[in-house]
Amino acid sequence: MAREGRAGPRRRPVEPFLWLLFSGGGMAAAVLVPVLVLLFGVVFPLAGGPPYDHLRAVAAHPLTRVALLGLAVLAFFHWAHRFRFAVEHGLGLGRLDRLIAPLCYGAALAGSAAAAHVLFLTL
Amino acid sequence: MTAPDDTAARYRRPVPVLWWTGRRPYLLFMIREFSSVFVAWSVVYLLLLVRAVAAGPAAYRGFMELSASWWMLALNVAALALTLFHTITWFVVTPKAVAVRVLGVRLPAFMVAGPLYTAWIAVSAFVVWLLVR
Incomplete structure (x- = not known):
């Protein structure tokens, strides 16, 4: 707390790691999410989804579980990072970074734990 | 009054809260930033689907019925539009970064x-x- 001269996000050594998660999540989401939302969010509800047994087999495959967990963790941290700065810059709440940042990354952490639970303990 | 920069901050011109509504590029910037909310929603939705699939055929049918309700469809059409916006803006920005x-x-x-x-x-x-x- 002694080096508080220029208080701000750049002072924290964890920041580059958060930018890395943001970039990874941005890329994973860019490539994977639109087709999944198109199929499961729009096409299947209107035209009927895949048979249960097929969908279960695809979802339960180890590679699918790992891929979905990777997507979930990266996408949640992507959201946390972007939402943090969107709120801070867009609404002028930069001085509340010490409150907003832990809330955002904490939510991403909780979401990641929930994803791991669903994909590896429930399924 | 701990940080010396407080003095400088007092001379900074205040920025209106809705500064990004005035100009189209600013608005597109904010839509791009808030598209991340729909990225997160899409993943939450997929995880709910996986949870329903894990719970059995009846739960899967229930989830499909829920996903066909008008408000869920509307939400996911919005999610599709904004995640497409995310993908395109991401690929536009990447070569610059x-x-x-x-x-x-x-x-x-x-x-x-x-x-x-x-x-x-x-x-x-x-x-x-x-x-x-």
Whole structure:
């Protein structure tokens, strides 16, 4: 707390790691999410989804579980990072970074734990 | 009154809270930033689907009925629009952020973005092939 001269996000050594998660999540989401939302969010509800047994087999495959967990963790941290700065810059709440940042990354952490639970303990 | 910068902050011109509504590029910037909310929602939605699939055929049917309700469809159409916006803006920005050099010459933007669009189409086609058979 002694080096508080220029208080701000750049002072924290964890920041580059958060930018890395943001970039990874941005890329994973860019490539994977639109087709999944198109199929499961729009096409299947209107035209009927895949048979249960097929969908279960695809979802339960180890590679699918790992891929979905990777997507979930990266996408949640992507959201946390972007939402943090969107709120801070867009609404002028930069001085509340010490409150907003832990809330955002904490939510991403909780979401990641929930994803791991669903994909590896429930399924 | 701990940080010396407080003095400078007092001389800064206050920025209106809705500064990004005035101009189109600013508005598009904020829509791009808030598209991340729909990225997160899409993943939450997929995890709810996986949870329903894990719970059995009846839960899966229930989830499909829920996903066909008008408000869930509307939410997911919005999610589709904004995640597409995310993908396109992400591929537009990446060549500016990532400088790929071959023999000391920086590759033009289209040679960085081109493989990204190709990968996007390939991955999407693979997912469709995996699920629609």
